[in-house]
Each structure stands twice: as structure tokens, then as C-alpha cells.
Amino acid sequence: MYTKDNKLLKIAKELLQKVLDDYPDNNLEKSSVYKTFGDIFLLEKNLEKAIEYYRKAIDFEKVYPNVKTNSDIIYSELIIKNKLTNEYLNVEKILEEKISGLLFPIDKYKVFSMLAILNYYNSNIQTAKGYALLANENAQAETSGLRYHKHLGIVSERDDFFDRIINKL
Template sequence: MTDWYRRKTWTRTDEEEYFAKLGRARKDGRAQYLRVQAIELIETKDKNLLSVAETLLNKILADYPDNRIEKSQTYNSLGEIYKLRENYETALEYFQKSLDFEKEFPNVITTAYLNFSETVIRAKKTELYDKVENLLTEKISKNTLKFPIQDYIMYSIM
């Protein structure tokens, strides 16, 4: 059976059960449960579920504004939603918010740098190509902990 916070559907029953269990969860873990559920819905790429995911992510920003652990991930996930909708301008804004947050709090790391870079290329934003090159070059030179697929994506963009 799937965890209650990893649903791939969102019926009225799903929503009622989800929020009932969320209400019983520890307060300091609720933002994470909202984000994980939103990511599960984003992965379906279903337009209706993307709207639900966006609502859940905005709930994190509204209800847990001081949660520094989830904020960058939330912005990154909102960017992914807009990228899937092919609204590249808004996607880039959210990816940039995530990147800005990570500069302020460097212990929080997401894939926003990859998502930002891929979206710039996909949207053919030539005026941002230098920024992408600098961003990826910085990530490569820092030699931070990352998965091999991230290196592959970085080098394929460059």
C-alpha cells in the first residue's frame, strides 16, 4: 500500500483522507508531507493534478513561511509545474527564487540550477546563456556532492 502522502490520484476521498492524516501529523513535518505529495502529483504530469500540486505548494509558503528546509524545494517544484505548462517565464522566476534562497542558505540544495539551465535552453533565452554557463561552471568548480546524472545533465547543457 502506498504511503498516505504519496498519492498519484486526487479524488475528493483522497483529499479528505490526506488532510485528515496531515492534521494528525507532527506540526514540524507537515510542510514536508505537503511537498512530497505535491511532487507525486507533479510526476503524473496530469494538468488537473498539477493544479492540485500548485495549491499544496502554495499552502507551504502561506502556512509555513519560516520553514527554511522546504522553501527552496517548494520554489523549485513550482518552477517545474510552470515548466510542464510551458510557461517558461514564470518557471524561470521560481527557479531563480530557489537559487537565491540557496545562496542565502547554502546548506539547502536542490536541482534548481539544472532546472533553470534546462528551461533557459528550452525557451531559447539567449540573453541568459552566459548566466547559465557561469552557474554551471561554478557548480562544477565547487565539486559539491551530486549524483552522476547531474554531471551528465550539466555537461550536456554546456
């Protein structure tokens, strides 16, 4: 997939579809397949299809909560960065549900940034400021909090889109 070669992306999509078709009861990998489809469509600049497949992964993970990808974060980021305001309420719900399970500073930075943006959009300025503060704290974290993998999941590069908005708060 990461070759970004169109011929190989086509083959990857065919193989992913084969997994879905030949193993319809394989609930262990279905969410990852949907997420990978989303990744491929995103590489192909097909935003509508990418969002569709990330949404499928999110919906699947609601039914099978032990199977997780980061589709919810990618989906939310696409919605917010493309200003698809009709989905903001849904994204806010997804992100608020995700907070308690966040482990890595990078995920916390992204989720809190997006929640700050959503609350700012909804004129909840105080709540937006609180989330912006949490986003900045996590962006500056120097360790992950994990004993043996102290630098796993730390923010190595901040997101300009997020920072432009949260730094105004």
C-alpha cells in the first residue's frame, strides 16, 4: 500500500475484497480490512470512499469492541479538516467515547485538539480552551508513561491545522 503505485493499490484492494468475500465470518480482521481500504482510498484522494470505509471500521468495532484500529481518529480528522460540519456532532460523540481508552500522547493530542476545535465551532469556548490545554500538554509530553517503551507514541511533529486553531484559544 505504501508504495503508492496505482497498479499495486488496485491489487491490494482486490486482495482485501477477497478477504471480505471468502471469509465473511472472520471478525478478527474485518475492521483492519475496512481501515486499510480507507487508507488506500485516502492515498488515491477519494475522500468520500475513504470516509465510507473508516466509518465501516468504526461501526464494526462497536459490535466487536475487542478489535481496534485507529479508524475513529483518522475518520474524525478527515471530517474536521475537510469541514464536513454535518458530521461534527457524530465526531464529537466518537471522540468523547474514546477519551477513557487513550494511552499514547499522540492520540491524546489529536483527540483533545479535535474536541477543542469542535467545541470552538459550537461556541463552547471554555470547554474548547480546556481541551486545547490538554492537547498542548500531551504534545509536549516527553515520555509515553509506559515502563519499557518510554518514547512510544509521543508527538514527534505537531499538526499545523490543529495548532492554528488551538493556539488561538
